[in-house]
Amino acid sequence: MPEVWARLEDVSIRYGPKVVMQNLSLDIVDGAITCIIGLSGAGKSTILRLLNGLKRPDAGRVFVRGQEISTLRERDLISIRQTIGFSFQFAALFDSLTIGENVALPLREHTKMSGEEIDKLVSETLESVGLGNVESRYPSELSGGMVKRAGFARAVISNPQCVLYDEPTTGLDPIITHILTNTIKKLRDRLNGTAVVVSHDLGSIYMMADYVAMLFEGAIIAYGTVDELRRSPNPIVQQFLQGSEVGPIPI
Amino acid sequence: MSALEDVGRDTATFLEYAGGVANLIGESATFIGRLRIRVNETFSQAYLLGVNSWTIVLLTSLFTGMVFSLESAVQAVQYGIGNLVGGVVAFTTARELGPMLTAVVVAGRAGAAIAAEFGSMVVTEQIEALQSLGLSPIRMLVVPRLVALIVMLPILTVFGDIISVLGGMLVANIYANISYDSFLASVRSTLPFGDVVRGLVKSLVFAVIIVAIGSYQGLNTRGGAAGVGKATTGAVVTSIILIFIFNFALSYILFRQNA
Known part of the structure; x- marks a missing residue:
């Protein structure tokens, strides 16, 4: 049995009258890349927010490395969050800071490293995601793909145990998508940690996923390796993978 | 039944809002008490929120002092109490108009910017x-x-007080022939230093209101661009209403003996 990094146990979430999750349970395997797929608005990004305490479940429990985080106070979540990197869908870099300052921020705030050490590590981390000499530029001066990679760099600079990626390749051309997918794999190998990726991009998922979970109507309806998912007899899974309009998924 | 439900819902919303703002102020006070303050960012914000507001404070204070003097100087001279005009302008400015008007214009500018x-x-x-x-x-x-x-609003208020008195002095001289010496002598004899200080105490409270409301509204924004607009408008309107309410309460508390 592979070791579990995080566990969602009977989690329910509703936004107003809309039920987003209903008794959802999911294990995130330690050291693996787990991809979460599902229709738009199915609650995939909410799963990422549950895993680092940005969102609390209305019912159910969330465990990270065996510790229940769903009941922790905000101040107690800080130490947990320092072990989890989060790459946001639109990178969420701070507009008023340069790329270098953005990437350095967690180190400046949480470590006693000297300015020179931080600058060196920032350069190395940006190089590792394929960005050189952009430290002094502002997010608004970079392309979408470069901003996403800068977001990756900020997420991984503290050597987190796990990195959460929210739609890392959405809206990017196939070449940049390929590069970013490889970057996620390289970063996982470099950190020797866990990654959870929310994506619609099946090509990327087939390239990088160790495990895939499909979310549909508030529950995980399929879970397994890429091959297992492809062979799934579930007509909902098959319709989603084939991108077909015809099938049990209501359009 | 539906009216009762509405009242209940509105009360719950109000309590949630008030609790949220109180919580934000409490958390901020805890960080300040532990001296966990980002010094460079604080200086940067002092410039953006405070120093950059000086022109708007100058203009509003100048014209408020001028119009106050315009309305009172001629009549005061007619009643033979022209020597009191300076005192009246300074007294009203330091205790009420200065702190309140400065806070209102800063709420419109800085509070909106924060939200x-x-x-x-x-x-x-x-x-x-x-x-x-x-x-x-x-x-x-x-x-x-x-x-x-908290640092910049009292400074802006002192600046606004001085400009307002100078504007009043100018108009009193031109419009009612009250000499500068007579005006200033009236200011000195009528305005206790303690009143200026108590006016600045008001500014401290108004500074907390402006930042707390602007921050709370901004941090609780829902929706996209429309949500940002709503949060900004809400921050300005709520701050200004609270400034007026707290101004009355503070005047009652701080100046009760004089009244």
């Missing part, structure tokens, strides 16, 4: 990004603005 900036950061997930890095948005964003405005 819009934080609202945009919510919409673009930058606030969540801060939290995901294990950083508190209160410490990183609210505390520097709060400390900056």
Whole structure:
């Protein structure tokens, strides 16, 4: 049995009258890349927010490395969050800071490293995601793909145990998508940690996923390796993978 | 039944809002008490929120002092009490108009800027990004603005008080032939220094209101661009209403003996 990094146990979430999750349970395997797929608005990004305490479940429990985080106070979540990197869908870099300052921020705030050490590590981390000499530029001066990679760099600079990626390749051309997918794999190998990726991009998922979970109507309806998912007899899974309009998924 | 439900819902909303603002002020005070203040950011905010507001404070204070003098000087001279005009202008400015008007114009400028900036950061997930890095948005964003405005609003108020009195003095001289010496002598004899200080105590409270309301509205923005606009408008309107209410309460508490 592979070791579990995080566990969602009977989690329910509703936004107003809309039920987003209903008794959802999911294990995130330690050291693996787990991809979460599902229709738009199915609650995939909410799963990422549950895993680092940005969102609390209305019912159910969330465990990270065996510790229940769903009941922790905000101040107690800080130490947990320092072990989890989060790459946001639109990178969420701070507009008023340069790329270098953005990437350095967690180190400046949480470590006693000297300015020179931080600058060196920032350069190395940006190089590792394929960005050189952009430290002094502002997010608004970079392309979408470069901003996403800068977001990756900020997420991984503290050597987190796990990195959460929210739609890392959405809206990017196939070449940049390929590069970013490889970057996620390289970063996982470099950190020797866990990654959870929310994506619609099946090509990327087939390239990088160790495990895939499909979310549909508030529950995980399929879970397994890429091959297992492809062979799934579930007509909902098959319709989603084939991108077909015809099938049990209501359009 | 539905009216009762409405009242209940509105009461719950009000209590949630008031509790949220009180919580934000409490958390900020805790960070300030522990001296967990980002010094460079605080200086930067003092410049943006305070120094950059000087022209708007100058103009509003100048014309308020001038119109006050315009309305009172001629009649005062007719009644033979022209030598009191300076005192009346200074007294009213230092105790009421100066702190309140300065706070209102700063709420319109700085309060709106805070709400819009934080609202945009919510919409673009930058606030969540801060939290995901294990950083508190209160410490990183609210505390520097709060400390900056607590320092800068009293300074702007003193500046506004002086400009208002000078404007009143100019108009009293031109319009009612009250000499500068007579005007200033009236100011000195009528305005106790303690009243100026108590006026500045008001400014401290108004600074907390402006930053707390702007921050709370901004950090609780829902929706996209429309949500940011709503948060910004809400911040300005709520701050100004609270400034008027607290001005009355503070005048009652601070100046009760004199009254």
